[in-house]
Amino acid sequence: MARQRYSIVKHDIYDLEGSLIARAGDVLTPKFMKAICNKGKHKDRDLKPIFRHRGIRDDVMAFLKGGPYDIIFDSPKVIDQTLKWMGEIVFPPPIFEALDFFKKNDPYTYRHILRVSVLTVRMASGLIRSPSKLVREVSVAPMHDFGKITVPMEILRKVSYLTRNEREILKDHAVAGFVLLSYYLGGEDRLSPKVAHEHHERRDGSGYPRGIKLADRMVELVAVCDVFDALISPRPYRDVPYDTRSALELIYEDASLGKLSRSMVKLLVSYNRTDKTFYRNLVISKEKRGAPPKGSRYGVVVDDPD
Ligand SMILES: [Fe+2]
Ligand SMILES: [Fe+2]
Numbered sequence: 001m002a003r004q005r006y007s008i009v010k011h012d013i014y015d016l017e018g019s020l021i022a023r024a025g026d027v028l029t030p031k032f033m034k035a036i037c038n039k040g041k042h043k044d045r046d047l048k049p050i051f052r053h054r055g056i057r058d059d060v061m062a063f064l065k066g067g068p069y070d071i072i073f074d075s076p077k078v079i080d081q082t083l084k085w086m087g088e089i090v091f092p093p094p095i096f097e098a099l100d101f102f103k104k105n106d107p108y109t110y111r112h113i114l115r116v117s118v119l120t121v122r123m124a125s126g127l128i129r130s131p132s133k134l135v136r137e138v139s140v141a142p143m144h145d146f147g148k149i150t151v152p153m154e155i156l157r158k159v160s161y162l163t164r165n166e167r168e169i170l171k172d173h174a175v176a177g178f179v180l181l182s183y184y185l186g187g188e189d190r191l192s193p194k195v196a197h198e199h200h201e202r203r204d205g206s207g208y209p210r211g212i213k214l215a216d217r218m219v220e221l222v223a224v225c226d227v228f229d230a231l232i233s234p235r236p237y238r239d240v241p242y243d244t245r246s247a248l249e250l251i252y253e254d255a256s257l258g259k260l261s262r263s264m265v266k267l268l269v270s271y272n273r274t275d276k277t278f279y280r281n282l283v284i285s286k287e288k289r290g291a292p293p294k295g296s297r298y299g300v301v302v303d304d305p306d
Helices: 028-038 056-064 078-088 093-106 109-125 132-138 145-151 164-171 173-185 189-198 218-231 244-256 262-271
Strands: 020-022
Touching: 020 173, 020 218, 028 173, 056 078, 056 109, 078 109, 078 132, 093 145, 093 173, 109 132, 109 218, 109 262, 132 145, 145 173, 164 173, 173 189, 189 218, 218 244, 218 262, 244 262
Parallel strands: none
Antiparallel strands: none
C-alpha cells in the first residue's frame, strides 16, 4: 500500500449531537485539523476522573481477577497500584458518553476498551518512572477506539465473516476517532487523537489508514495491547478466543516481521510470565507450541456478495 501523507474521510463524520463535522472526501491536512479543533466543543470541558463514572471501576475489577488477565495482575498490590494510576485519568463528558453508548449497545467494544486501558497502564508502569507522566500518557488508551461510535452496530456485532466492504467501513474508525477527538479535546491534547488515528499502523508501513511507519512509543504500546486483547477475548465473530500462548506467539511473529515493537512485545511477554523477568533480559523461544482456536475468523474477510 502506498504511504498516504494525510488521511481522507471516506464517510461523513457527525459529532455526538448529530452535527456534521467532516465530509466524505475531506483531506485531513494540518490546516483542516486546526479548523476542526477550533470549532470543537472543548472550551467548557468539565473533566471527571474515570472511576467516578458509574460502574467503570467495578467493570475493570471484574475481569482483572479472572483469566487470562490474572497472570498479568498477579497480586493485590499490583491491582491496587494499577487502579490508582488509572483512577487519576480524567475525561470530558463526550468520552463518558461514548463509553456508556458502547456498554449499552456493544459490550464487546466496551470491555475491550477497558481491558486495553488497564493493560496499557500496567505495561507503561514498566517504562515510565514519573507517575504524573505515566497518568498523562496512559490516558490515551480509553479513547483509542472512540471512532467506533461511527461504525454501524450490525458491523461491530456481526457474528460471521466481515465482507471486504464491511471491513473497510470498520477500518474508518481510526480516521473518525482522529477527527472526533481533535474536535472534543482541542489542541491541548494531541496524543489521544494521534493514538486513535495510528493504533492500526505498523512499523513496516503495512497498517492503516495511511500506511505510515509506526514510530511513537505510546502508539506502539497501545497497538500491542490492542492486538493482544483482540486475540484473547471473546468476540462476536468467534466461538473461542486464543489462549495466551498462541496469542503471544502470533504477536511475537508480528514483532519478528518488523510490524510491532519488539521491546513492547517483550514487555507483554514478561508480564505474562510468573517470574516477571525484566523484559530486556527476556529470551523468547521461536518454537511454536500454541494452536489458534479452530474456525478463528480473526482478520479474515470474504468477498462482497454481488
Ligand atoms: Fe481500533
Ligand atoms: Fe481496539
